[in-house]
Amino acid sequence: MTWETVIGLEVHTQLSTCSKIFSGASTAYGAEPNTQADAVSIALPGVLPVLNKGAVERAIRFGLAIGAHIAPRSVFARKNYFYPDLPKGYQISQFDLPVVGMGALKIQVEPLSGNAKPYEKTVRITRAHLEEDAGKSVHGAAQGMTGVDLNRAGTPLLEIVSEPDMCSPAEAVAYAKALHTLVRWIGISDGNMQEGSFRCDVNVSVRRKGEPLGTRREIKNLNSFKFMQQAIDYEVQWQIDTIESGGKIQQATVLFNPDTGETRAMRSKEDAHDYRYFPDPDLLPLAITPEMMVEVRSAMPELPEARRMRYIEQYGLTSYDASALTSSREMADYFDSCVSLAGPANAKLAANWIIGEVSAQLNRDNLDIAQCPVSPQQLHGMLIRIADNTISNSGAKEVFRTLWSEGGDADAIIEAKGLKQVSDSSAIELLVDGILADNADKVAEYRSGKEKLFGFFVGLAMKASKGKANPTQLNEILQKKLAG
Amino acid sequence: MSLSTADVRKVARLARLAMDDTEIEAARSQLSGIFELIEEMQAVNTQGIEPMSHAQELSQRLREDKVTESDQRELFQGIAPQIESGLYLVPQVIE
């Protein structure tokens, strides 16, 4: 029997405003507990919410980025429930009328197992709405007590709800990553997953092929892509095992434990499903005017998918390379800077270096591209010397290592280290002639069919040139001379 | 309309109000009376009428994204029932 997995995601992304969604308290991360909990954040009697323009603009930006309908009129509603980190006893959110309607996101899926090929898929996004974050519960703050820190309460969130369009952990992760790239790309969130700026709830259900949708369970608050994949893997298997052993899936909210790799149902709140939503009487309907739309649209950057397509079409990059270069806006901007300096003819070369050596070094040093010690200007200096055959690939690696650790410019390094390769064919011929003359016996062996000896001659010639002979030229000349 | 004891219990629970059996029964009888009054609404045909949430047909004013509030923890926690190290304390919450 074949099983199908159906996955939908709800992502809460913190918007990068400096003040809270309904008050002028700071949203900076990491402050002492409750020092950013103003009168509105702690819900003193008599305080009232006023909506932050920055949050609204970011929501519009997101809507435009996924090609969604932006509601000219949307409404804030109260979601009522009691929890110590929810100071008003309700969360201000949007229910019937969200600010962002149906849109879509194109994703590149790399299957996690087997030899399956990467493919493209479009995931529909049902809606995205503005809401406020809750505070944080600090467990064990005192003997048998929970401490409540309301610094985070009121931080603006955009909740992005997908359709259940994904059917494997790989697709779910690819979607989450694409969304993560997008929110940072368009500058609406810092996307910092450790700090909780990008939190994923994953709805998972399984069904036998051809059967109606199964009951879903929601895995809450996943804050890494690795955990997401592990959690879905475990959950899918658990659901299949449960059904196959005659059990039934109960709708539930589950938590993933990274230590055990397992999911477990949360202590259920019997009234969790009766949130008594109603329009917040303290807030008027949010009207998004055409002027506001124009303003936001004019500040929109080129989106990752558009840039990816441009790289493929304009520079002939592979889909894989184009995706890698558009994994963040900083990465893509770095690439664009290199190409604008080195010329479009060197785009592929630039791509190879950025995806290869540059990324590898960044990973080793745990840096991101914005912190790269080698500037696009410096890298371009090296790239053009590769392109005009001044240095060989191994020479280039030496140059790059030096640029990384000591700085400077490529030409000076080539000069100082004598890395310039010999591309003068008469000089190479002379050198080859000498070697062939000194090794007449090996030449004879080669000519009688022992072609493996070719490498031996290359080695000798390189040694004789102190590694500076242009390898392509050396190969050609050797071939010609050995052929007699 | 008359409410059942179970209705009243459910509502008390949702609203986080502890009530004993006597209080539930008293509430049930009073609420039933009030809902009799409220039920008068059901006779009205409101088809096609737009619900009215606010007295004025205005839209939300937006605040510039600026930090205007400073730390007032000491003042605000001066009236808190139980605090420690700047945190509000409550009985252990189990998820």
Next chain:
Amino acid sequence: MLNSSLKQMAAALRANEISSVELTGLYLERIAAHNPSYNAYITVNPEMSLQQARLADEMLARGQAQPLTGIPIGQKDIFCAKGWRTTCGSKMLADFIAPYDAHVIEQFNAAGAINLGKTNMDEFAMGSSNETSYFGPVKNPWDQTRVPGGSSGGAASAVAARLCAAATGTDTGGSIRQPAALCGITGIKPTYGTVSRYGMIAFASSLDQAGPMARSAEDCALLLNAMTGFDERDSTSLQREKEDYVRDLDLPLKGLRIGLPREFFAEGLSPDVAARVEDALSEYRRLGAVTVDISLPNSKLAVPVYYVLAPAEASSNLSRYDGVRYGYRAPEYADITEMYEKSRSQGFGNEVKRRIMIGTYVLSHGYYDAYYLQAQKIRRLIAQDFAEAFKQCDVIMGPTSPSTAFRLGEKGDDPVQMYLSDIYTIAVNLAGLPGMSIPCGFGDNGMPVGMQIIGDYFSEARMLNAAHQYQLATDWHSRSPV
């Protein structure tokens, strides 16, 4: 001095006939002597009041006096006033010292007025008799066995008993107008959004509106000047030019069209109240006004609609009282849920709990459309009735309350009977219109009768003008129980 108008008091202060410290001291003495019988105040703080009075005297001495500088005002205990205990009439907030000022308080402070004390009120403004206050019932100064009305009963009683020069109130379903009527004073609830709700403890956000309660329309106009104005901290605060509500007081009433809604003169209205309102209307005709019959066909639904919408909003507004950050926390509990349930059960009184339960029920799953949505639709019908009516008239008049003040405890066991005492006032809140009550005589039991004046949006100046002209021609407003 106690019977002087605010204008006269201000003149006396300016002329240095009396200082603000003396005036404030005079009222504080009266409160000390008489509040034990009326229970009109929950909190007085002579030290803080007198400190403000000294500052006011300095302003007066510097010639920087504004119309209310130095005048002692009773503040309803629903307004947060920094450093003042602010209880909202509830055990839940019995020890709550407000850490900030409401917009209304800021405005009075800026005007140099004196906060004389925090007046008693129904718990969280839920009540029509002031019997739901945790701090005990307020007595009507005209007859201490009778209620002063509610929820701004402390304010009404204090004004009538001359325990303040004037007072503030709030009105969600009649809480300024009904106690004003029952205590024989003047009160106005302006258009929704005119006075900021910032710092005013919420009952039903889409209906709550603050306003003045005083001995005359002229006094109310002066107070309204201080209370109104745009406040960016309240999203429902209206961005309008600051208005001078005194400007039209002296206009003649000739040609004023008064609409009389036939639904307000139907069954349920006490004959003595009806008779006094008729007398007042005759006076208006003498003053040159004309009356026209109008109809507000959906107004009979105002009470049921209100008892869906107000409790729904209240049930949510009052969820913040959970014993976590401020307010009452039960002394014993086993876990977090018990802490919530016990703190809220012990901290809230019966009427508040009743309304929280109504509100929770009407919003709960499966009932929303039948109750909340239906109520919001009828709310629009009610507002449309008024819009139609104002095509035929300039103001609407009728009784404020179906009867004069009832006896303490008289309606205690029957919430529905209590709710019906706001039958004429509630529709005004649902529509967001301004409404006021002025004294127009006495009922068979010798208790004051109030006449309600309802205006179109932003027509407060016109309403005050109509009230003031009546008060120039009659003396009901200057009768005193003390």
